[in-house]
Amino acid sequence: MPVSRPSHLALGLLCCGGALFAVSLADAARLRQQRADSGQAMQALVRQLQLTDLCLFTEARYTRHPSQTDLHSAFQDHPLALEHFPSGSLLLPPANLRGHHERLDRETEVPD
Amino acid sequence: MNVWIEKQKYLIDFTVASLARRKAKNLGLLLVYSLIVFLLASVMLFTHALRQAANELLAGAPEIVLQRMVAGRHDLIPPGYLERIARLRGVQEKQGRLWGYYYDPVVKANYTFMVADDRLLAPGTLVVGAGLARTRGVAPGNLISFRAYSGKLFTFSIADILPAKSELLSADLVLLSEADFRAFFDIPPGHYTDITLRVANPLEVRNIAGKLAQQFPDSRPILREEILRTYDSIFSWREGIVLALATLALLAFAILAWEKASGLSADERREIGILKAIGWETGDVLRMKFWEGALLSLSAFLLGYLAAYVHVFHFSASLLAPVLMGWAVLYPRFELSPVIDGLQVTTLFFFTVFPYAAATLVPIWRAAISDPDAVMRG
Numbered sequence: 413m414p415v416s417r418p419s420h421l422a423l424g425l426l427c428c429g430g431a432l433f434a435v436s437l438a439d440a441a442r443l444r445q446q447r448a449d450s451g452q453a454m455q456a457l458v459r460q461l462q463l464t465d466l467c468l469f470t471e472a473r474y475t476r477h478p479s480q481t482d483l484h485s486a487f488q489d490h491p492l493a494l495e496h497f498p499s500g501s502l503l504l505p506p507a508n509l510r511g512h513h514e515r516l517d518r519e520t521e522v523p524d
Numbered sequence: 525m526n527v528w529i530e531k532q533k534y535l536i537d538f539t540v541a542s543l544a545r546r547k548a549k550n551l552g553l554l555l556v557y558s559l560i561v562f563l564l565a566s567v568m569l570f571t572h573a574l575r576q577a578a579n580e581l582l583a584g585a586p587e588i589v590l591q592r593m594v595a596g597r598h599d600l601i602p603p604g605y606l607e608r609i610a611r612l613r614g615v616q617e618k619q620g621r622l623w624g625y626y627y628d629p630v631v632k633a634n635y636t637f638m639v640a641d642d643r644l645l646a647p648g649t650l651v652v653g654a655g656l657a658r659t660r661g662v663a664p665g666n667l668i669s670f671r672a673y674s675g676k677l678f679t680f681s682i683a684d685i686l687p688a689k690s691e692l693l694s695a696d697l698v699l700l701s702e703a704d705f706r707a708f709f710d711i712p713p714g715h716y717t718d719i720t721l722r723v724a725n726p727l728e729v730r731n732i733a734g735k736l737a738q739q740f741p742d743s744r745p746i747l748r749e750e751i752l753r754t755y756d757s758i759f760s761w762r763e764g765i766v767l768a769l770a771t772l773a774l775l776a777f778a779i780l781a782w783e784k785a786s787g788l789s790a791d792e793r794r795e796i797g798i799l800k801a802i803g804w805e806t807g808d809v810l811r812m813k814f815w816e817g818a819l820l821s822l823s824a825f826l827l828g829y830l831a832a833y834v835h836v837f838h839f840s841a842s843l844l845a846p847v848l849m850g851w852a853v854l855y856p857r858f859e860l861s862p863v864i865d866g867l868q869v870t871t872l873f874f875f876t877v878f879p880y881a882a883a884t885l886v887p888i889w890r891a892a893i894s895d896p897d898a899v900m901r902g
Contacts, residue, residue, distance in 0.1 A: 418544075419536035422819055429826035436833045440862035443837060447861045450689035451580060457690050458584040461640055462621060462720045464751055466578055467655070467695045470634050471852040473625050476696070477636075478758070479751040480589065480718075482598050499850040 469499035532815070535808070539815045542795065554824055556780065561828025561876050562835070564773050568868050569836045570844055573860040578755035581693065582748070586720035587729050589621075589746045590736055603714030605740065609721065612739075614732050616724040620716030622705050626670060626698070631659050633696070633853035637708070640699040647701050649683040655695025655854050657685045672708050680704070688857070695856035777876065781883035788887050796888070800896035806889075813888040817881035825877050829869070837862045 457463065469475035474482070475497055543550045590609070592599045601620060609618050622639040635656060643651065650668065662668055662682050669679045686694045706713065723729045733745040788796075799809055835841060840859055849855045 417533065417537055418540035419533040422536055422540050426819070426822055426826070429823065429830070432830055433826060436830060437864065440833075440837070440864050444861050444863070447859060450687075450859075451577075451861060453687060454581050454690045454693050455584050457686075457693055458581055460643075461638060461697075461699075462586050462619065463693055464582070464585050464589060464746075466574075466581070466755070467636075467653070467691070467693055467697070467856050468574075468848065469850060469852055470696045470854045471850050473634075475850075476625070476634065479746060479754045480591070480598075482593075482596070497850055499848070499852070 469497075471497045471499055475499040532811075535812045536815050536819070539812055539819065542812075543816060543819070546791070550820070553780075554820060554827075556776075557820065557824035557876075557880070558827040558831070560773050560777050560780075561825050561872070562831045563828075564770060564876070565829045565832035565872060566835055566841065566844060567769050568872060569832055569862075569864070570841045570860070572865050572868060573836070573863050575756060575758070576863040577692065577860055578758070579752060582751055582755060585748050585751055587723045587726075587748050588721040588733055588736070590719040590721065590740070591744045591746065592718070592740070592742055593744055594742065598718075600711065601716040601719055605743075606716075606719060608739065609719065609736070612732060612735055614723055614725060614728040615721050617722035619720050621718050621720055622702060622711070623717050624705075624709055628660075628670065631853055633659055635696050635698050635854075637698045637700060637705060639702045639705045641702075643699060645683065645699065645701040645704075647703050648680055649701070650680045651684045651686060651697075651699040652682060653686050653694040653697040654688040654691050655856050656698065657682075659854050670708070672710070674710055678704075678708055689859075691856035692858040696854050774875070777879070781879050788891055793891055796891045797896045800892065806892045809892040810885060810889060813884060814881065817884040818877075821877040821880040825873060828876075829872070833862075836860070 464479050465477040467476065590601070590605075592601050592605075606618060606620055609615060619641070624637050626635045626637050627633075628635055633656075640651070645651065652662065652668075657663065660668065664682050664684055666682050667679055668682060669677055671677050680700070686697060686699075700708070705711070721732070723732055729747060729749075733747055736743060736745045796809055799812075800806075804812075835843060837860065840857065845855065
């Protein structure tokens with residue numbers, strides 16, 4: 413009868429951890445499949461309602477619809493105003509506010 | 525090979541016994557270490573899954589949204605714009621959207637009012653998001669009143685509630701008929717909040733946006749690729765709170781590793797001295813300490829990562845929610861589809877496991893090459 417050694421216990425626990433890691437990957441695949449239906453329903457909703465943003469932060473209009481914000485809404489009170497809302501520290505200024513439309517104007521040639 | 529394996533097993537036996545001698549200290553270390561990995565992994569898994577969800581969901585967003593700007597602010601689209609856009613070649617579909625924000629003083633929450641063209645909503649009825657229904661405590665058939673910005677009170681009946689599974693998009697939505705929307709916000713006929721365009725050829729989108737910008741100098745075209753890019757950069761590793769959290773966690777980790785690397789406790793020095801004195805070689809001491817670092821850091825990584833996985837995908841990242849909620853009263857309840865990026869997990873592994881293992885080896889090596897007598901005397 414072999415005596416249970418601490419090394420066997422330690423390596424066994426590590427192997428269990430490794431196996432649980434593998435289980436987490438399998439569980440991720442299972443959950444992805446399970447939640448695919450709601451994903452498709454949401455995609456349909458985006459098309460139906462022509463939505464442009466996720467509903468993550470409802471506290472201010474520029475955090476509710478970051479892709480549709482006014483050009484300077486984060487500094488709406490005055491240019492040095494501190495950000496009002498905590499989500500402002502989570503969100504980047506939207507990509508389209510970083511001079512993109514300006515470049516688009518210069519690229520334009522002749523109107524239709 | 526068998527001899528080598530047996531030798532490693534004996535070293536691990538000794539390491540585990542040595543760890544057990546300083547149980548409280550090592551358990552505390554394991555706990556703090558696991559917590560750091562848990563925090564980093566939670567943020568990493570959550571933000572990656574959220575970015576992926578945004579990419580998948582918003583792939584169906586309109587190719588172009590045309591806004592009108594007046595004095596630097598978003599303004600209503602006046603009559604005539606839609607007809608002029610119809611003359612642009614390549615535009616497959618165009619539609620004026622009516623939507624806006626409403627602050628509900630009853631629960632101090634902001635809602636998004638929107639006209640749903642494809643739903644035949646009778647005047648006086650609403651379809652609301654599940655988050656709003658939960659916050660206001662309403663159910664289909666209930667009446668709900670909102671005071672318009674004109675001061676007039678409007679009473680609506682709840683026709684339906686949007687599925688709870690779509691809260692990530694619709695928690696705060698209030699869908700109503702066009703007539704109700706115009707009456708509620710006092711928007712004259714022919715005016716719209718913005719215009720959405722579908723373009724037949726994806727290669728033509730930028731070209732059409734250019735033409736729009738030139739034909740309507742007061743307008744701002746927003747492309748779908750910009751919307752997607754916005755969400756791609758939100759919660760990026762380099763930005764905002766994620767950076768703050770990651771920096772704090774890495775700093776905490778650096779302190780932990782530095783504390784380990786900067787010196788050994790008197791107990792550990794004495795232990796190394798005794799081992800050397802009874803005939804252990806420097807290589808054996810290093811191997812033993814390598815196993816100590818490896819067992820501790822691997823256990824912390826596995827514990828932290830697995831806890832983070834369960835937290836994010838089975839408990840909807842409930843510990844991160846207060847951070848994301850900010851001052852918002854209305855917060856969506858959503859379940860993210862797990863997307864695990866192998867590269868991110870590997871990066872996390874390398875940044876947490878290896879520095880610790882390396883940091884523990886340096887002082888051990890310094891102590892192990894010294895004279896046992898000097899080491900034991902301290």
